[in-house]
Amino acid sequence: MPDDVWEQFLRDSVDGVPDAPKEPSARARTVAGRLGDQPAGEQGWRTYTPPPPRRGKGWYVVGLLAAVALLVAAFDPWDMIGSSGGEGRPGPPLAQESGRPTQAPPVEPGGRPTLDDPFKGSPAARWADGTAGITVPAAQATGWMDKAQVARSLRKSRDFLAAAGLDPAVLRGERPTRAIALINPHQPDMKTYLTAAFRTPSAENDPLLLFSRFDASHARVVGDVVKTRGRLTYREGERGALEVTADVTSVYPVVRAEAGSDEVVRTVVRREVVMSWDDPSKIITEPGTFSLVSYKVDMTNGGCDDHSGYFLPEFGAERGADRSTGGETVDPYDRSTPISEGVGSADGGCGTATRS
Numbered sequence: 001m002p003d004d005v006w007e008q009f010l011r012d013s014v015d016g017v018p019d020a021p022k023e024p025s026a027r028a029r030t031v032a033g034r035l036g037d038q039p040a041g042e043q044g045w046r047t048y049t050p051p052p053p054r055r056g057k058g059w060y061v062v063g064l065l066a067a068v069a070l071l072v073a074a075f076d077p078w079d080m081i082g083s084s085g086g087e088g089r090p091g092p093p094l095a096q097e098s099g100r101p102t103q104a105p106p107v108e109p110g111g112r113p114t115l116d117d118p119f120k121g122s123p124a125a126r127w128a129d130g131t132a133g134i135t136v137p138a139a140q141a142t143g144w145m146d147k148a149q150v151a152r153s154l155r156k157s158r159d160f161l162a163a164a165g166l167d168p169a170v171l172r173g174e175r176p177t178r179a180i181a182l183i184n185p186h187q188p189d190m191k192t193y194l195t196a197a198f199r200t201p202s203a204e205n206d207p208l209l210l211f212s213r214f215d216a217s218h219a220r221v222v223g224d225v226v227k228t229r230g231r232l233t234y235r236e237g238e239r240g241a242l243e244v245t246a247d248v249t250s251v252y253p254v255v256r257a258e259a260g261s262d263e264v265v266r267t268v269v270r271r272e273v274v275m276s277w278d279d280p281s282k283i284i285t286e287p288g289t290f291s292l293v294s295y296k297v298d299m300t301n302g303g304c305d306d307h308s309g310y311f312l313p314e315f316g317a318e319r320g321a322d323r324s325t326g327g328e329t330v331d332p333y334d335r336s337t338p339i340s341e342g343v344g345s346a347d348g349g350c351g352t353a354t355r356s
Helices: 003-015 026-036 058-075 147-165 188-199
Strands: 084-086 219-221 227-236 242-256 265-277 291-300 323-325 350-353
Touching (some): 147 227, 147 265
Antiparallel strands (some): 227 242, 265 291, 291 323
16 A cells, blocks of 8 residues: 555544544434424523624723723712813712711802802802701610600701701891790700890801891892701710701802892801700700700801891902901811811901802
């Protein structure tokens, strides 16, 4: 046999002859027989139907966009990249404040406020309206109160803030009757303060420390929306009391009182109020009222060194730089630090606000 024929024979012995019939193994014959007995179209429990083929490069583009979105969410917690809704519009509304922020909010798209858009150019454009901007924590039994009593006291604490700083009648300069009704009338110092604050207001007895009021002959609030941002916290206080602390910033857009006025300015007010819901078996109090432990205020464009008992915002040329009590330059929207001691007091002085 020639050498080349012998080598071809050896290769065919190892690789097999192309297209040559193959004898199935015994296991293969058994499986083939069992499958042949199945109804047409029935799939075995280990069978697999591949997905339809992917077309073009669309899947890769979607994956890339999803990865970019995740990176933006991870590295842009303040939504600074997307803070503008385009064409000078603000970004989406902010979630409720769950704790003290670590920095001031970013600068919003510029522009002067108008009657139709009174919060334009302000971080408050993304804040909630009224009491919706005040975070109320979940209730837990604390001190002398059970869970239900704590929840009720937290709601009443928020009701006080609404009656003191959001009530349209009070904003027009009326007496805050509903808010005062929630204050323990048996506090001697508070009785003195409330009597003097509305009769002969002064630096020491200034109603603006607790209540937001505008002189109706000087300015009026634009529309019926006040933007707020803040939260309530609570703990066990003295003698087992429930001590609630409110830290809330409110933004009031206002115009001159004269009919037809259209120059909109903003008064920004931040208050820290500590309320003690006392155990009536230990403290003389009235049901449904709290004792005031402390209260502080910081305001921008509300009238500096004025103790008329009303906010007196400045307009036009008289306005100059936005000013704030506190004797220093401040950002009225920065909630990352507590209100400084002495702010709102007789020696607090006047400072300059970086924005309004």
